[in-house]
Amino acid sequence: MKAKSVLWLWLLLFSGVAWSLDASLSQYKLGSGDVIKITVFGQEDLSLTTKLPNHGVINYPFLGDISVIGLTGAEFEAKLYAGLKGDYLVEPSVSVTVIEYRPFFIDGEVKRPGGYPYQPGLSVNKAAALAGGFTERASKTKIFIRRENDSGQQEQLSAQSTDVVLPGDIVTVQQSFF
Structure with missing residues (x-):
């Protein structure tokens, strides 16, 4: 049972x-x-x-x-x-x-920054994995997603590794200081 x-x-x-x-x-x-x-x-x-x-x-x-x-x-x-x-x-x-x-883009502290084909269910972690993974200097707390909002304006969102990535998004993984 x-x-x-x-x-x-x-x-x-x-x-x-x-x-x-x-x-x-x-x-x-x-x-x-x-x-x-x-x-x-x-x-x-x-x-x-x-x-x-x-x-x-x-x-x-x-x-x-x-x-x-x-x-x-x-x-x-x-x-x-x-x-x-x-x-x-x-x-x-x-x-x-x-x-x-349309593709999404990932840059900053990942091993192979660039544009990649979007896949439904994509998270920041999965996007980083497609880009070869995070570098040793990558900050897991300083991740940003630049996304177009409903009015057509670009907005920057603070993201966590489990947040959803959408087509056309630009994910930036910044460098950690430690």
Whole structure:
């Protein structure tokens, strides 16, 4: 009976972590460098895969130039749905999926600073591991993440090794004095 309780506890814990990760990615805002796939069910000529450019505008069949940067996948789906419904399709079924997230960057006291492909569930520790690990001089308490906020402004956040890293983030690991 005790083993069953432990199993349920692990299952609840895991599902809570997975739910919070899904919740944060569902609010993920598209940015330049993301590769997205647009699928319109039954309309192959309206389905495409594209990398979002720096200016954030893509040219979509029938609708022309559409600004994508800063929208969530669901918001972009709604925009496409509204544009296609009526004049072009009766009831379009539109799906937008992020195929490849824009990279994150890590610099400072890591062995191989640079840009790396984003992976869902990435923490500061995991980001440092991708960069070859912390150097001997790395401070585990002086870590900063530079991130774009909802208004498009860069903000600097103090971070711990377990904090979440998002696509486009710049992680800086500073030097320890001891």
